Amino acid sequence: MKLLKKITAATLMMIFLIVFTCYAQEDYSVRVRIRSPRLYNQQANLAGYDDITVYEEDEEIFTLGDNLSILIDSYYDGNYNFLTSAESGAAKYGAFHARLDGTYKSYDEAMDAADDFENTMNGDFYPYYNGRDYYVYAGNFKDKSSAGSFLGKLSGNGITSDVVYSDLENIVVFDNYSNIVFMYEKELDIRFSSIKGNENINLIKIDGRPYRGTMGFNIIEGTKLISINFVQLEDYLYGVVPNEIAASWGMESLKAQAVAARTYAVYSIRPNSSYGYDLEDNQNSQVYWGYSYEKPSTNKAVDETKGEMIYYDNKLIQAFYHSTSGGSTENSENVWTASLPYARGVKDEYSDKSGSPYNQWVKTYTKDEIIKKLNADGNSVTDLYGIQIKEVSENNRVMECIFLTDNGEISYKKENARLLLGLMSSWFKIENGSVFYFADKDSIQGTGDNLGVIPSRGILDNITEKKEESSGTKALSSGSVLGKYAVTSTGNKKIDKQKLAFISSEGVKIVDTNSTQYSFDGRGWGHGIGMSQYGAKEMAAEGFTYDEILKHYYTGVTIK
Incomplete structure (x- = not known):
């Protein structure tokens, strides 16, 4: 107290001005390309x-x-x-x-x-x-x-x-x-x-x-x-938050969404953008449907967090978020390219407990449908022999997917595989009778339902050639079971039947080795980076504050 009394009024004013300058929020505005409900490109x-x-x-x-x-x-x-x-x-x-x-x-x-x-x-x-x-x-x-x-x-x-x-x-x-x-x-x-x-x-x-x-x-x-909406940042958020998260959810989850959306918007401002806008009004940026979609609860969340954003090492982060993690979020480099220190995968039991309808899902395609998707993406394929998952991340997402075709092996890595197939996330296993994953006992972790690191239930315990593993990922050998040899009581038998019976932890299973359908059994919705919105909902219900929610999903950050 004695020391404080000796500080002059002028010095106090200088300190106040320095602090105010460092933390005062700029009055941001954003430029949003409005595509919906635009019907025509010319008017x-x-x-x-x-x-x-x-x-x-x-x-x-x-x-x-x-x-x-x-x-x-x-x-x-x-x-x-x-x-x-x-x-x-x-x-x-x-x-x-x-x-x-x-x-x-x-x-x-x-x-x-x-x-x-x-x-x-x-x-x-x-x-x-x-x-x-x-x-x-x-x-x-x-x-x-x-x-x-x-x-x-x-x-x-x-x-x-x-x-x-x-x-x-x-x-x-x-x-x-x-x-x-x-x-x-x-x-x-x-x-x-x-x-x-x-x-x-x-x-x-x-x-x-x-x-x-x-x-x-x-x-x-x-x-x-193109039509471009010039709008003040906080007004923009009024039209974003209720379209990115349910307005009826707990206030702390709405506040977390408001801060994440504000951070994402300001990070995206590009004064020299050649097309004249910073953001789009859809999932390419953030869903923004304007004034008539605003809700009192989400407007309140925006107002009560006004100006607050997320920083790592005093720099604004790229605040990615998604619907449902499926049980863990993902490292940014396992989905895209850049390794962001604040976008680290975390265990996410909250998303699992949230009641999200996207915690688990199944998507089934015929062989012909997948061939059509491959050709629409610039490939030249007339037949598909199988799909192999070659690598999964430590957070269970597919790192490389191989399509075995008459035009050779076609590889899709990271997020590209799920985008090609139109899947809800890149955390998936493939169910098809003719393709199995061969693993030695050291590559299988856990038991029963916890075999999340292996992307198929069709697993044969087989000694295989040792594969190099990239950092944090698991490499798997895979292929068709047809033509392989099984050890039986009457000697080695070549597998050449279309239907086989296997004894597994789930009981006896009949597998059609000539199946023309592929079922993708997956978890979560979205890219899996950053905040899980359903996870935020559950954390708010359990009494966590919005800053605690954000610090759970974004590693090492501060909110200011």
Whole structure:
């Protein structure tokens, strides 16, 4: 206390400022690509709760009506269905325009001039903006000849103009009477929103679904119009958390999800993203369905953890999470490539006790269905002889899966195997009569139901050639039992029957060695890295706090 009394007020203020600077949360915003409920790549419909305000970045520049259609400046048929330039012969509307001489300082000035021209001429006149000046444009003509004819009419009325061609270079805004009311250069940061009066928040509907913040557009890959929601981080989380975790679950699990989702979002911010967005609204990033999907409980979880994120060694982590672990989470390098120190596999009895419907599952395919999947992925296969699991991780997930085909052995490693097969996780065993896994007694751990390290129930106790084991994984020898020899009371017998009986810990089993079906017997749902959401649910039910939940699933982290 004596020491504290000697510190001057100025020194105390300096310490306060340093601490505040270190821990104050930045007011983040994110850019989210909205794919759902987008129906077409070339157009979108906007609706406001009142007139729609148009922004350039964050600055209001003018207002339009409450219903708008956004299209790429290109070719369209009579119903405004998009046509490529190669299909322009069938177009009714196109990317040729008449640009009238003169520039204007604002949208309103350009719109007043456009209205004057419409009163003089029979045509559709509207403001165009290139980021510096406003012009008055006319028409969306299907070819240069049509545009030239209109220029002749303008000239006859003393109006000087020229033809411009801008296929796929501009974004066009129509009102609900199919009149163009604005066109702007595609590189500009133009956004749209409205105010929901009774709540005084910025909201905009795109194709009927409302989102907080503003909505902008960009043209990518030549002919694809994408919609981008510019939204404050905490508002974004309101639309994420209830779509990533059940809003009825315990508050501590909702808070854990909010912190993980916030961390993931900020980690994903890319100011120089070539496509103009940081996140997608689906499982490629985080599921985000906007304002109408918000729930009071999840909004509360976001509010009560405002600004809190997860750090390892004072650096923001990539906070992966998944539905159900199946009993253990996984090391990041066993699923993808990078070894992340905070993404270490942990035993997860909470997920097992959670009642998740995805703790155990079975998926069955015919041989032909698997051949079709292999060929869809760029292989050339006409027959499949078997599937072998060559390696599993210490956390039970498949590290390498071999498909034995008429075109040789085709290997899929780590997550690629489950993605090819459309399985819920990479923790699976394969049930097929003709393929067995040969193991010596030292490679089998546990008994009965605890034989989780061996990816099939068809195990023959056989002395095999010693295989090198990669760090933390178990290598298995496998193949068809047909053609092998069994030791019997009457001597060695070659196995050549289609159906065999085996005595196992589960009793006598009849196995069809000529099966054309493959059953994948698995556990969990998702990649298995980081937080198990069902595990978080169980931990919350058992009285753990959200920070304890996060520290269980992310190794060595701090929450601040």
